[in-house]
Amino acid sequence: MKMNINLKNRVAIVGAGLTLFRRRLKETPKELAWAAAKMALESAGLELSDVDAVVIGTAPDAFDGIHMKGEYLADGSGGTGKPVMRVYVGGGTGVFTPIAGWWHVASGLFDVVLAVAEEKMSPAMPHPQSVFAHIWDPIIERPIGPNLIWIFALEMHRYMYKYNIKKEDIARVSVKNKRNALDHPAAQLGAKITVEDVLNSEMLVYPVQRLDISPVSDGAAAVVMVSEHIARRITDSPVWVEGVGWSLDTVHWTGRDLAYPKYVECAARMAYKMAGITNPAREIDVAEVYDPFDYKELHHMEGLMLARKGEAPILTREGITERDGDLPINPSGGLLGVGNPIAAAGMMKVTEIYWQLRGEAGKRQVKKPVYTGLAQAWGDLMQVGTVIVLRAG
Amino acid sequence: MSWDKSGDPRILRRWFGDMEVKKHIYTMGIAGEIFMKNLKDKGVITGSRCDECEVIFVPPRSFCEYCFSELTVYEELEPKGYIETFTIVYEDYHGERLEKPLIIALIALPNAVGGIIHYIREVEPEDVYIDMEVEAVLKPRDERAGNLSDILYFKPT
């Protein structure tokens, strides 16, 4: 049964835009934001003057190297002279941005909202990883010199140990996603690789190897979100936002179950309840789940209850998560293939589900007919889950 | 509560740290590259025009924030304008008195949106005024590198 909440407006996505994802782009961050926002507005057949409010999502200021990056991005995001807010939940930002856009419209405050996500990771030197050196407790963790890859490696190892998962089954995710990305015009790292290529790639931080990881990227993405009466007027195929959810697990990552992303389950339960979904594995037709590392796709499928604990690798091995499978996962190519400009990468997932549900994904269109889709991201100190459920109109 | 105790750092256990990325590499962007290239090669200030909104942006922008049009028409302007507003700096970041006060101005160009923030020299602080006409003093052409310091300062015309 659907959640009984009193919403002023039903909310639809009616346009989407995406820049190229690349290691280093010439455009400034605001020029990237503008390119995505402009494309989204044009695809909706709307003008900037139709936009009532703007939501901007972007992760740490230290990537682009500009403090108060939300304000910096406002002109490129169409925010001049309008109500503007920036939202930021680390890597979860890309899906949280349309969630914030949703409540702007659902509340009845606004009819047309432009939601824009941008990240330019290339400026930070010597490597964007150095930004992550400062997310840890300064006294009891930083002296050991942790970075995100270490921490992922610890989590991945625990996940593999608990469910007896072989590295080759994890590698299949990377193979699938990089292959899917070959059909994505924005993709940075589309490639035809084999499981052996992944297993033979450079060992970085055991058990994480070079081809298990998404790249460093610059890019931007945007969607236009409108109230029902506007949606009915401008399109025959709105994509409705049926459910949203977000949740934060304990900030003490050492105290979490590293083999299971509880934070994603909490966020998913909230979104499913709102959307009236009781059996996600059966009712979700296609999903874009957050895959900065190949094992995270599996981890998150389980958190989303699209697979039972420890069984996502089996679905992957059986081809169920391929584009022509029963439950296509990351038909875009995901972060592993399309690229990982943090906030823009999460929003890219939302644009993919939007295009899939409208049947506009071109060569990436999944084989089965799709009606309900989901996009998910994850971030902060690896404990925030953000989930959005979309349905074709 | 700890707030009733001393905040004297010498008697607290301390831990030193920082939150800095070593450095950043910024791209100048589509419009920024044109601005810097024209400054270096031609000694001009470049603006970009939005015909829809009938404005010229200085420095140039690749899109119009008012109507969202892509801007592709760049105009080369003489490096002169007038003082929109100014301030006089007497102390540095450490509170030390400057030997010579520094005049900082927003220099507007005729009919343009925006302007250039720069130093005003060759005039005493008491003689500067709003609306004063000023022009850029540039480095010699062969010393220009395509950055803002190719303009040394502005001076009264």
Ligand SMILES: [Zn+2]
């Ligand atoms: Zn304009």
